[in-house]
Each structure stands twice: as structure tokens, then as C-alpha cells.
Amino acid sequence: MPDSAPLISLADPELYSLGDPFAQWSWLRAHDPVHWHEPTELPGFWSLTRYDDIRAAYRDAETFSSAQGILLRPAEHGPDPGGGRTLALTDAPRHKQLRGLVDGWFAVRSVRALETEMKDIAQGVVDKALEMGSCDFVTDVAARIPLYVICRMMGVPESDWERLYELTSRAFGAGDPLTRRFAHLDILGYFETLQAEKAADPGDDLVSVLATAEVDGERLSPDDVILNCDNLLVGGTENTRIAAAGGMLSFLEHPDQWQAVRDDPELLPSSVEEVLRWTSTATHIMRTAVRPAEIAGRRVEEGDKVVFWLPSANRDETVFDAPDVFDVRRTPNRHLSLGFGEHFCLGGMLARVELRLLYGELLSRGVRIESDGQPKLLDSIVVNGPETLPVRMKAV
Template identity: 70%
Template sequence: MSAIVDTATPPRINLVDPGLYRAGDPFAQWRWLRANDPVHRHEATEYPSFWALTRYDDIKAVFRDAETFSSAGGILLRPAGHGADPGGGQTLALTDPPRHRQLRGLVDEWFAVRAVRGIEPRMREIAGKVVELAIRRGQVDFVEDIAARIPLYMICGMMGVPEPDWERLFTLSRQAFGGDDAMTRRFAHLDIMGYFEGLATAKRKNPGEDLVSVLVTGEIDGKPLTQGEILLNCDNLFVGGAENTRIAAAGGMLAFLEHPDEWRRVAADRSLMPSAVEEVLRWTSTPTHILRTATRPVELRGRRIEAGDPVTLWLPSANRDEEVFADPDRFDVGRQPNRHLSLGFGEHFCVGSVLARVEIRFLYEELLDRNIGVEFDGDPVLLDSIVVNGPERLPVKLTPA
């Protein structure tokens, strides 16, 4: 497939303007960059200057080359003056091989296909209860009342959080990741970390069959994890296990509401559900960017990247690359093949990918099994963020069809 060459006047490129993702059209910028400047030197704003990669093949190559493009210094852009990410070198997301493989080895089996199959009955039960409660209410925010609860309850259970505490953590997570006030978000995040500090202390004294117990009892090279590593990885698993799936599931429902024929296709032919979930993941591409840092000088498409340069991977752009995806701006639940990069690639392929796919599938199946109609009950509001993209609020009405 050949790329569409865009010779139009270039748009003003500013990929770090949060308002672009709430009220603008980032795809217009990414489309122009793919055609004209796929390895783009982005000028400094409140963020230091960085390289922006927008083509699928380049982004996949960077994911594959962990030796040249490091995760240890951070995986998200940080405003100038904020310094290095405090989790650098300590968490699954912010480590390079071999440390990354060693950390991943502690938790991998919890997210393997066999393990996820073992908890599928519990997932269906949770999805059913969440959807049933939403149906009783009739008018709900699909993000908060449905999509947020299923993955959060599941990761809480896997981490050994007692069920009476799930709602507390749900409230804190909404304050930490959905509030408009920076101070409220900060204190809520600290409260989450404080909760897991207490849980880790309890699990150290009385380990169970859960992820927090794995971290507090696990060893790498004969040494236990430090307290900092334990808490940061608890936070990493909690956020990764809840937030990205929440946004993808809600973003997928927004796509279905905007393309109702595709929802009817899945309802009429349930064999399409696996490919529909993959198309939801491609379409939503919830991680807006991923950061890597060059460890040595390297050339990409004739542009010289120096050691220490930040390199950003814009996943929604990769997943709309005309050279890889036929008719990329069409939402198609039957799309085959669909080798999207929404869950990463290579060393840092999402450890929870199997779990996320099943959670999204069970949610949509619950709605279809109950023959529930979903329709807009107000205007959706998109997230004002350069980190993740998708709906912040999605008011809907649920009715028996």
C-alpha cells in the first residue's frame, strides 16, 4: 500500500497541547507528519524538544530495539524542570533488559492465557453485576459507571485487595485520574500509594495467592525487591490494569455509538467479537505517546538522533498508517489483518494484553446477551491529556431493546 502524499499547507504542529485531544484534530497533524516529516523534530514548549515518530514501521522498529531506545529514564514526556521519572529503572514499564525480563518473570504467569481462563467466571460475574446495576439506573456515564469498574475490580482482586476496599480504591482512582484539580489528583495518588504500602506490609507478614504477595516475596538474583520497587510496581500494575482498559472499553462504545451499523454487525454475528475487540484497540489507541531515550547516535529516515535525545512514539498515528492499514480511518469490526501497536511490541508488549481483551469482550457481550440498547444521553467529553486519549465522560441511556 502506498502512502497518501499530503502536499497541503502544513498545519501548526503542537503535539503537546492537551486541548488538541479534547477539542482539536490530532489526526490531521499526524497525517501530515506521516506524509511529509515522519521523523519530526518537535520544538520545545513547556516540554523539552523531542523527536516525534508517526509511521508504523519506524515505531515498531524502536519498540524492537530496546538496546538503542531505552525505557529506563521514563516512558512519558515530562515538563522541563520536573527531572527524571522517579520510577526509572524500578518498574516493569521503566526498565530495560535484563532487569525488565526479571521483573516481568515475577508476574508473567498471572497474566498468561491459562491464568486468565481460570478467572473468566469471576470476570463474567463482575461484568454482569456492573452492567445489571447500570441497567437499573438507566441513565449513566458509561466511563465511570461501567467501563471503569470492571477492570478496576478485577485488578483489585488479583492484587489481593479485600473486596470491601474496592470501592475506596475506585473513588481514589477517579480522583487521581479524572479530577480537574491538580492538588486533588496528587493527594489521591498519594493515598493510593499509601494504601498499597499498608497492603504490602500485611502481605509480607501473611502472604497469599495474589500479585502483591508475589512482589513482597519475590527475589531477583537472590535479592528481594526494595520497598520502593514494590510500591512503584504495585502502582504500575494497578494503573495499567485499570485505566487503559477503562478508556479503551469506553472509547470502543463511543465508536460503536458513532458507527451503529458495526454494533449491529457484531450483534448479528458473534464470531466477529474477537476482531471487533482488536479494532476497538486499534481505533482507540489509548496510549497517545510512548517515550524512549536514545542510548547512542542513530539515523532514522535521514535524520540523525543523538545519544540522550527523547524519541516519542505516537501510537494513534501508527495505527492509522496508510502503508499498513487499508482504509485506516474506517472503523471496521471485521478488519483482517489488524496488527495494531496499541499494546506495544517487543520487550514491552503489554503484560496484561490477554486480560484487557477478555474484559472488553465480556463487557460488550453482557450488553448484547441482555439485548440492551445503548444511546447517547448527552455530548461525550474527551480527555484533556497528551498521555491517554479517549472519553472522559460518555453519558448514555440503557434500555431493553
């Protein structure tokens, strides 16, 4: 590792599509683990790159607040509209109250109860991809399974699943920012209508729970219901989509690891954990210090933004043996890809099951998957992984 400092450009989206962020994270872990980034169009912020520092900050929710936003955004955009209102952007006690409304839906028992339907969804998606022969694994496989599952849980009629698939593909994909914005507004509009319908005639689904819930004796406002629906849709689809596709890209790049799981299906659970560690699809999570703190000898002031670089934590050589090796047999595997502490990912169990069912479906049916062109990586500091992954799929 060179002792001379590389150019630190962690806020440059092209670093993640065209460059090598791991070289910068590696240098920072060794030489400047709490690094100050001067303000640009983004506010100034502290970068945390070591596993232990990030884990400790996750745990200290009283100091490091989520309510002022959890992602870097240009200062001119103002505060995040979900601040203090959604599961992801609230602190105690509001966070615990909101999480308590929907926690049971993502518990082990509830997820297992859905496994048969989830397996049917995975089977149907793989069937269609096999019929196509050549497809984009991101959009034709990885994107559909988590979207269809969360739509089922939210009470979205199956007749609307394709509509939401098209909207989410435009809203969270690449392309023109205005197109993404209008698609996102259409998603909010869809949930505005759905939450009103569920408030009037509730069913056994997540949107009905939110539309009829009370917190501190008061019903959630329609706007809060809509924002939380949007939060659940994004949280339930985007990172799993990218992890599933990024995991497949990793298996294509490491065919011996795919063969190992094919030879020993008992490795499937540990391979899912390694996919989550290796892909680390949430590139960063942000917190705001609400009081002064010290991290690794650096003074963080009240109001400072503190950014956790999760892929760096998951390659920390003081925690993981051979961290730059993709190893489906890795154990233990205490990665931070799904967060830690009060804000541990609500859908973590769901994501694990979806990945296990998808890869299990491909393996059990002996599907041969080959690259069919150059993958394109996302140009983003928020999530990282394939934007496109052209493959050929054939049942053997």
C-alpha cells in the first residue's frame, strides 16, 4: 500500500462506475480513518472507513441522528422531506413506534410463511428469463423478485405490479434526472390513492397497517403514510435488486465459487452472506452529530455530518481474513451491509430469503449462466453494483 495519499474523491459518482474506491478506502483505513471532506455542492462531512468506528457510531444513536437525513444530498436541495417522518429518518422514540407498526411483517415467522409464494415468484421470473435466452439479469431477474414480493406484502393488486415495475425502473435507474423525478412523483401518487383506499377498506397488508395506525393516540397523516410506503418500496427492492445482480456478477467472475455451491447446496446460506458482504450495495449511510463527540481521536462537532462507508468496513483487514477474496465458505461473516443497532435493516431477513430462493432456483434447475456483454456499473455514491448485466441463461 503506498504511503503517499491518493486523491480522495469518495463523493465522485464516477469513482464507483469507472474507478477504484477500494484503493482510497484502504489508504484511509490505514492513514486517516476519520477524514474530513471539505464542502462542495455537498456539505462538508467526516468519512468513517474502519469497521469498529462505524459499528460504534451505528450503536450510538443518541449522538448520531438519522432524523436530518441518511444520505448525502446537495445543500441547495434543502432537508430531506422524510426527515422525522419515515422509518429510516427518525430517531427514538418515534423510530421505535413506527417500526413497531410493521416489524412483525418482517419477522422470521412471517417471512417463512411467505416462502411458498416467494418461491413461486422466483420460479416464474426464472422461467421468463429462460424463455428469453438472453436478458439483462438486473432488470429481467434481480429487479422483479423483490419488487413483486414487497408489492404482495403491501397489498398492491397483482394487476399493478408491472406498472410499479416500470415506474421503479425509471425512478431508480440511470438516465435523465427529470425522468427519474417524474417517475418518483408517479409512485407517490400511486400510494396516495392506495393508502386512501386502504384507510376506507383495510385488508391484511402493510399499507392497511400504516393507513389505519395510531401513534401516541393520533392517526398517521396521509402524507406520512405515503412517505413510509415509498420508504418500504425502496428499502424492499433497491438494495436486494443490486445485491442479487452484483452477486451474480461476482459468481461469473469467480466461477469456482458458483461451482462450490452447486456441488454443496449447504453452502447457500453462507454464500448469501458473502454476497451481501462483497457487494455492500449501500455505499454510504449518513448521520448528523447532535452533540460533540470524539472518533479515533478526531473531534466531531454538533451539527457535523458523519458518513459511514460500508464497503470499506466490510473489507477491513482487522476484522475479515483475506477481505479482498470472494469466499462462499467464509465464517464468521459479521458484515455491516444491513446496518447495525436501532436502524438494522428491517427487511434483512426478507432480503436473505429472496437471495437464497433466487440462487437456489438457478442451482437446483442446473441453469447455465454466461456473460453476454460488458456489464455497466452504477454511476452513484448512494448504491453500487451493476446497472446492466447482460447474460445468456439456459436450462441444462
